[in-house]
Amino acid sequence: MKTYTAEVYSTEKYQLGESPFYDSRTKTLSWVDISKGRLFTQGPDGVKKSFTFDKPIGAAVPSEKEGSYLVAGSDGIYLLDGEKASLIKNLSEYYEAYQRSNDAKADPAGRLWFGSSVNDDNHQASGNLFCLDKGKVSCKQADTKISNGMAWSSDRKKFYFSDSLQYAVFSYDYDLATGEISNRKVLFKVENGVSDGMCIDSEDNLWVAIWGGRRIECRSSKDGSLLARVNVDAQNVTSCCFMGDNLDTLFITTSGQGQTGEHDGCLFTCKLDTKGCQCDYVKA
Template identity: 40%
Template sequence: MKKYKAECLLEERNELGEGPVWDERLQELIWVDIEGRKLHRYRPSDGRKLQVQTEKRISAAVPAEDGTWLIALADGFYRLNLETGNMTLIAHTEEEAANRLNDGKCDPAGRFWAGTMSSWRNRNGHLYVLEDGKLSKRLGEIGCSNGLAWTADGTVMYYIDTFENYVYAFEYDAASGQIANRRIVIRFPEGEGSPDGMSIDSEGMLWIGHWGGWQIGRWNPLTGEKLATIPIPVQNVTSCAFGGENMDELYITTARIGNDEEQLNKQPLAGAVFRVKLDVKGLPVQRARG
C-alpha cells in the first residue's frame, strides 16, 4: 500500500476543524471550526490569515457563483458575504433542537447538500438539498451525515453516515437532483476508525478522513479496496480537499474534541491543518448557483 507524508501547514488549535474548500479564484483555503464557531481563510502565497466569527456552530461553507458563500449553521442555511461577515438566512431545517447541520458540498448542478447530525440512539437526522432558495429532504434516519462527493461525469454520488462505518453510492440525476439505488461500496474495517469527510480525485478514487484512525485513506469505490494512506499525528482526522495552483495538494483538517487531557498531551498538533503533495489531481470545487 502506498504511503504519503504530510506536513503540518498551520498549527491551529481547531476544536473541530472541518469542511476544507480550495477556492481557485481567491487561491485560498477555507475551512471551519465547528465548535469554535469560526470560518477560517488562509492564502498560501503570502500566509495571510483571516476569519469570520459566527454566533452558531458553522459546519460547512461553499462558494457561490456570485462571489458570496453559502454556509451551514446549526439550524439552517445562510448566505455569507466573506468580506463584511454579514449573514442572511435562506432556510431553516426541520430538526429537533438537539440535531445540527454537519458536512456539506455542492453537486455538479450547483445545489447545496448538507445533512444533520443526531445521536447514536435516535438516528433521526436528514440529508437536505438547497436549490433556488428552497429546502428539501433526500434521506432520513441519519445518524451523522458526513462526506459527500460526485463523480466527474455526474452520474454517481458518494455519501457517508459516520455512525454506519460505510461509504454509500447512489445513482445521481443531475437534471433533477434525485438519488436512487443506494448501495454500500466501502466498508471500514475494525481498527481504521470511522469515515468522516471526503474528497474525490481525477481518477475517481475517494480520499477519506479517518475519525479515530490517525490518517487519510485513499479508497477505490469500485472495488472497496484501500489503496494508500497518509498518516497524521492526530487521532481524529476529519476531512480533506484538493487545492494548490495545480490541484495536486491535499489539505487536511483535524480535531481536538473526542480526546481527554492525557490523549491531547500525546497529540500536540491536534486541531492543526496539514498538507501533502500528491501524484494525482483533484476536481475543482463546485459552486452554488441561484
C-alpha cells in the same frame, strides 16, 4: 498500496476543524471550527481572516460569487458576503432543537447538499441528508446517523456519501438534471475508525478522512478497494480537499477536542502522485 505521510501545515489548534475548500479562482483556502462557530480563510498572500457566528456552523461552501460562502448553521443556511451574513433559509422545520448542520457541499449543478446531526451527547445519533435547490429544501436520504462526506463522479452519474456511524461510504445513481439519487449501495465499510469528510480525485478515487484512525484512505469508487493511505499525526482526522495550482496536494483538517497529542487539532498537507478536481460552487 501507496503510503504517504502528511506534514503539519499550521500548529494552531482547532476544536473541531472541518469543511476544507480550495477556491481555484482566488487561490483561497477555507475551513471552519464547528464548535466555536468560526470560518477561516487564507489567500495566496498567506493572510488569515476569520468570521465568527454566534452558533455552531457545520460547513462553509464557496458560492458562485467570488469571496462569498453558503454557511450551514445550527438553525439555517446563511450567505456570507464580505463581512455580512444574512439568513437565506430557516431550517427550524427540518431540524430538531438538539440538531445542527454538519458537512455540506455543492453538487455539479450548484445545489447545496448538507447533512444534519445531533449537537450534544444526550440524544441518540440522528439526522437526514438535505439539498437546497432554488430556495427549496428536500430530503435526499432520511434516517442518517452522522451525515458527512460527499462527492460526485466526473461523469456526473454517481454520488458518494459517508454516514459516519454506519461506518460506511455509500454509492448512489445520480441524476444531474434533477438532483435525484437512487439505488443506494454500500461501497465499502470502515474498520479501526469511522468515515468522515472526503473528496474525489481526477481518476474518480475517493480520499476519505478516518475519524479515530489517524489517517486518510484512498478508495476506488468502482469497488471500494483500498488504494493508498495518508498517515496523519492526529487522532481524529475530519476532512480533506485538493489544493494548489496543480491540485496535487491534500489539505487536511483535524479535531483537537478531547485530545492531548502535539498535533491534534492542527491543519496538515500532503503532496500526492495524483491530481484532484476543482470544487463546485453554490449558485446562491
